[in-house]
Amino acid sequence: MSALDIKSINTIRVLAVDTVFKANSGHPGAPMGLAPAAHVLFQQMKFNPKNPDWINRDRFVLSNGHAVALLYTLLHLYGYSLTLDDLKSFRQINSKTPGHPEADIPGVEVTTGPLGQGIANAVGLAIAQAQFAATYNKPDFKISDNYTYAIFGDGCMMEGVASEACSLAGHLQLGNLIAFYDDNHISIDGDTNSAFTEDVTKRLESYGWEVLWVHNGNEDLAAIAAALEQAKKSSKPTCIRLTTTIGYGSLLQGSHSVHGSPLKADDIKQLKEKWGFDPSKTFDVPQEVYDSYAKTAAAGAAAEAEWNELFSKYQAAYPELGAELARRLKGELPAGWEKNLPTYTPADPAVASRKLSETVLTKIQAALPELVGGSADLTGSNLTRWPSAVDFQPPSTGLGEWSGRYFRFGVREHGMGAIMNGISAFGANYKAFGGTFLNFVSYAAGAVRLSALSGHPIIWVATHDSIGLGEDGPTHQPIETLAHFRAIPNLAVWRPADGNETSAAYYQALTSTHTPSIIALSRQNLPQLEGSSIEKASKGAYTLVAADKPDVIIAATGSEVYIAVDSVKVLAAQGIKASVVSVPDFHTFDRQTEEYQLSVFPDGVPILSVEVMSTAVWSKYSHEQFGINRFGISGKAADIYEYFGFTPEGIAERATKTVEFYKGKELLSPLHKAFYSAKYEFHKY
């Protein structure tokens, strides 16, 4: 451990401590304990702070995101666009240094803080790298060989999402994944003895990981470096268990008091004195530390330059693959890919929308090498696998190839969601999809909201989307699910009514650059509708059946749209004129012009919504709601629809009551508002 190493490590510590103290908020303990490992790790990593998007950079994920002061400090010291002033405005409003790492900050790979997500994202980053390398590397052209590094803590290890992802990483033999476990024996409730006494080493080994143990993570830099070298050679994911002291150097080191509150002024003073810093100064960085880290950054920039040269030669040697890769790196889809999207006419047979989704995937997959995905052990139910698909598996298993594009996620919905986020974060325009029943996307709620917050345009293929799944019953039938997801900002929630709408959902999902999508799909057959089209559905809502001066507008989604259409005839027989509006996606419709919105839902006409689940979010578009505000029931799909009244006659009955109730009353469209809320002020996207 050279004097410069020590100075560098203590600089990280002191800067993190100053950052938290200035903010009067944050977590100094983990940065202080982890500074040695971070120093050794970053000094041997390959990255260019001037181009944080370089595709072959090593990735670093801070899964214990509350230790963010460590990450911001490192990014500053290595010359990313994060100034001392940014550190000084840590956790303040509209700063570049929010309370937990956010993916759009240069140098931050993924948004972390919600525990367990980061390590699962890292698994996704490693999967993407393996698939990417197998797809594009050629003898003498190592286009991709980066590692994915992560640090996680006790909290992450306790979270189920981490368990799921780590088990899959072991199965997949991801030798490119190296994670430090910050074994500091402290969590918020105090000593981990109170709740977490499992043998972490043995657990990770049971998943198929290699586990190395650095017993003195506070001081033994040589052991850290040696462990990293060994890990890089492993053909398994490696965990470097790092026993550290939380808040190392503080008067309160080793206790949970240093976890989540700033150190006291006198504690900081003794720290700085002990380590040779001027206690009267804050945010004071020795020039030799800047200089030393700048060398690593310069080496990274040189590595990128070398890579750029390699890639030029690659494009010459492999023009087709080279062009494809260049396109992907620009984040563009291939010209004309969308011509593969199937379209339908009412003459086409009724098909379940999960099957329509399979047709889309099958038809577009050849054009889109960046399309990768799988299912959480429901392949045959979600219909997510096209016939020629190759599984992504270690070739030694005999079950697939590293270049395979189909993932067997296992029954791990939350892990799947976080892994998709990691694949998306890798770059190269990856479009990841994951299948499960709509009801079980809820298991992944933590990952879903991070997709939206981070702007990962991943896709959930969410089949069995309602009571229409039938016999599996209320444990599997979504009721609150669409309301939940429609309330998440920056998330599209498609529920297509037929083939054209299914193609529209995929078109929008795949062309989206920062908005994730859930596509809710039926188990039961749906007829192809007269009047639907990709273009119309792409507006999120449109008038499917237009009556002249309608007495009522019926708004429906997915498998209820054709029933609503059938109810028009029933109503006509009673002398009531009804229009039908199909609403495949709230998110997209909310982004249309007010003029368009009011053309679909105009003033003066009562609007009745029809959807076989919670009515909670429908008042925003409709005056009356026909839905199911209770749990479902086991039975044949047709029996259940009948039981709840979702038949042409049942809808007509509610529509008639709606017409009668509003007769002679002045009526505004629910979309006609007195003011706009923070509705169009998006967080980032």
Place this chain on the structure above:
Amino acid sequence: MSALDIKSINTIRVLAVDTVFKANSGHPGAPMGLAPAAHVLFQQMKFNPKNPDWINRDRFVLSNGHAVALLYTLLHLYGYSLTLDDLKSFRQINSKTPGHPEADIPGVEVTTGPLGQGIANAVGLAIAQAQFAATYNKPDFKISDNYTYAIFGDGCMMEGVASEACSLAGHLQLGNLIAFYDDNHISIDGDTNSAFTEDVTKRLESYGWEVLWVHNGNEDLAAIAAALEQAKKSSKPTCIRLTTTIGYGSLLQGSHSVHGSPLKADDIKQLKEKWGFDPSKTFDVPQEVYDSYAKTAAAGAAAEAEWNELFSKYQAAYPELGAELARRLKGELPAGWEKNLPTYTPADPAVASRKLSETVLTKIQAALPELVGGSADLTGSNLTRWPSAVDFQPPSTGLGEWSGRYFRFGVREHGMGAIMNGISAFGANYKAFGGTFLNFVSYAAGAVRLSALSGHPIIWVATHDSIGLGEDGPTHQPIETLAHFRAIPNLAVWRPADGNETSAAYYQALTSTHTPSIIALSRQNLPQLEGSSIEKASKGAYTLVAADKPDVIIAATGSEVYIAVDSVKVLAAQGIKASVVSVPDFHTFDRQTEEYQLSVFPDGVPILSVEVMSTAVWSKYSHEQFGINRFGISGKAADIYEYFGFTPEGIAERATKTVEFYKGKELLSPLHKAFYSAKYEFHKY
């Protein structure tokens, strides 16, 4: 293995196969593979089919709930109130035999199907038993000594919620928990080799479990029985790894083809012929099997009678504890307990509602021995621990006692939710609570919906309930969260505005018999409001500030209510008369009379809602919505409120626009409906 054993096992198999075939839907494979273990297990279990609620019965949880035909078959054969006709209407509408086990069916302990939940419920059942026994057992009075048994499959083991709960079970040394792992190497995607190659034995051992392995689970009844005996002696939770053949006996045994579809008719024919059943008959039970199982049932009934006698003597020997226990077994709270609930006047200081919650828990805990709970490693933030609390811990840890009522759940929100469900399912009036940040209740979404579906009146202490948590930023700030939970049927979602409303939330949550509650609580201080009371808040919504002929009604919740009250003065200065309605819980308000609802939100007055999160569900009560339909931001709480406009002036500005917009327009209350949906038809409660 006697001839009767074989006959019994094959009867279970054939009955399960017939049940699935008749329904033309369901899962025959697992019941066929698990019949031997189920037979051995049930023959040695202690239960009385005539009183499935006997508190000292052994519990059985089928975590792989899709194998429900096994469970229904067993319940029928042992004489629970489930007839052959019920089996014949398996999975049909409104039958007593829904597609997955539901907790209100006599003999079914917990609702399962969503994978991983059952084994986590079993951990809760075992925790409850240990706490219950330690509380009430006395020398010579073994009031409680039951075991909790479970069966889980590969799917459960892949789910994170199971990992969380099993790790905690190991830490807690739950020797009363015995779980069979159906190691059949098959999941829906086929051989588990494709996604699940971890060493399950080693993993469970790493958690602190004992693992026994029965290599021939299809035939080796002696090994199964021996494993059970050994497991019952262990001071750790025990997993009996049972290698079985899925669909044992079928022509397709060992393949995933027998997992989720009925067997073919010819396959059933050969099965029956092979096992000596008449292939021309269905649902045909040999009398000797009924007789043999009836003996076990009779032994269970005798055991209950003995226990009742023991309990009588106990009540005499320990009148106080005996009376308490008798009360709890009746499901009653102690008379007058609610007098401990604190009340407040505006003269009392402003306090964070998480702190008000701590005061409630501290004041009521002595009166309510059935109140048990803890936090997911956020004790000091959630303020869930009263000063005199004792931790529930194995005494050998030196950290607590088996009779302790405070749980250290670790960072395991999903596991905590499922464990609370298990504790509630134990009976004895247990009222379980669990603390975490509101945003991370979403991690437990799978368990939350099962609380509601099963009617477990558990309580989430959900602090840090909004952007008001400040510096932790958007990764921790709920936006969609309340919309999500408000859309779940049979779930109360309280967001109290002050001390009286906090007491009301607890009063309602604790007196609820079948409705779970989430209580959303602030990190920041809230003043005690003029006009609030436990009684008024207990209606879910009420007029807090009543203007005479108001120009506008402002509806708000939680930490926004006092700001809305302050905006009334700002509006008054502009000549606008505003009322304020506090809406602490939608669920409760939705259950008030229409008359009351319309007295709170009458026709003719524009209503503006104010809440610092998604407006998605507010249109049902209001014409205009002021909220946040984007992700939050890091910063000081006051700065963030100011940034988004949630100040008296900001609210007044929107209220003014609302008044202007609706001036001269005819206006109906959003609660004035043309018809009622399935709104008041609840699933079961």
